[in-house]
Amino acid sequence: MNTDEIQVRPARADDRDRILAVHLDAFGNDEGPVIVSLLEEMLDDPTAEPIHSVVAESNDEIVGHVLFTSVTIESSRESNDRATAQILAPLSVPSKLHGQGIGTHLVQETLKQLAASGVQLVFALGYPKYYSRFGFVPAGVLGFHAPYPIPEENAEAWMVLELEADAIKSVEGTVKCCEALDHQKYWVE
Numbered sequence: 001m002n003t004d005e006i007q008v009r010p011a012r013a014d015d016r017d018r019i020l021a022v023h024l025d026a027f028g029n030d031e032g033p034v035i036v037s038l039l040e041e042m043l044d045d046p047t048a049e050p051i052h053s054v055v056a057e058s059n060d061e062i063v064g065h066v067l068f069t070s071v072t073i074e075s076s077r078e079s080n081d082r083a084t085a086q087i088l089a090p091l092s093v094p095s096k097l098h099g100q101g102i103g104t105h106l107v108q109e110t111l112k113q114l115a116a117s118g119v120q121l122v123f124a125l126g127y128p129k130y131y132s133r134f135g136f137v138p139a140g141v142l143g144f145h146a147p148y149p150i151p152e153e154n155a156e157a158w159m160v161l162e163l164e165a166d167a168i169k170s171v172e173g174t175v176k177c178c179e180a181l182d183h184q185k186y187w188v189e
């Protein structure tokens with residue numbers, strides 16, 4: 001698919017069922033229902049605000065969805081700056097459309113919008129090879145602890161991206177996410 005034909009726009013309330021269907025399809029029968037239920041909780045979670053729920057649309061079809069929710073960084077360091085931060089999760093493209101650049105386009109465009117709105121840091125827990133294309137780097141070695149310890153063998157899956165120069169250097173600590181996502185079962189990767 002030519003990504004020039006894709007419109008990246010904020011999700012509307014009437015997109016909700018189609019968005020859930022995209023995630024169910026993309027994650028498959030095992031993981032899909034868990035992700036859909038988590039996504040529904042996150043969309044309705046006031047502690048996740050400000051929420052950025054963004055779709056990729058082509059010919060009236062939703063061909064991708066990504067959710068960014070607010071996180072805070074808790075630190076005992078007195079000089080810690082306060083950073084405006086979000087976490088990317090979940091991200092899906094319908095399985096029949098995988099590998100056509102839609103996910104990359106959706107995330108790149110949304111990151112530009114987040115940067116313009118003043119978001120300084122973005123966290124993700126996912127495939128290092130995939131997220132490194134956007135500039136995400138391993139977060140643990142930079143002093144950012146996930147809400148729950150990530151198993152050592154998956155440490156590289158916990159990543160951070162700075163949208164503002166030097167934002168990574170000015171803060172460290174434990175990332176606290178919204179209540180819906182604040183359960184150990186989601187942090188094993």
Ligand SMILES: CC(C)(COP(=O)(O)OP(=O)(O)OC[C@H]1O[C@@H](n2cnc3c(N)ncnc32)[C@H](O)[C@@H]1OP(=O)(O)O)[C@@H](O)C(=O)NCCC(=O)NCCS
Pocket residue numbers: 026027090091092093094097098099100101102103104105125126127129130
């Ligand atoms: C991950 C996902 C959103 C990528 O969207 P997409 O539109 O297929 O991705 P793009 O076409 O932009 O990029 C394709 C690249 O992603 C890579 N990729 C896809 N799934 C991957 C995975 N599980 N691990 C590592 N890389 C992966 C492909 O190898 C390809 O790499 P290349 O560009 O070097 O050839 C999509 O595959 C999907 O919905 N997967 C199921 C849901 C999921 O796992 N989401 C969470 C991601 S952490």
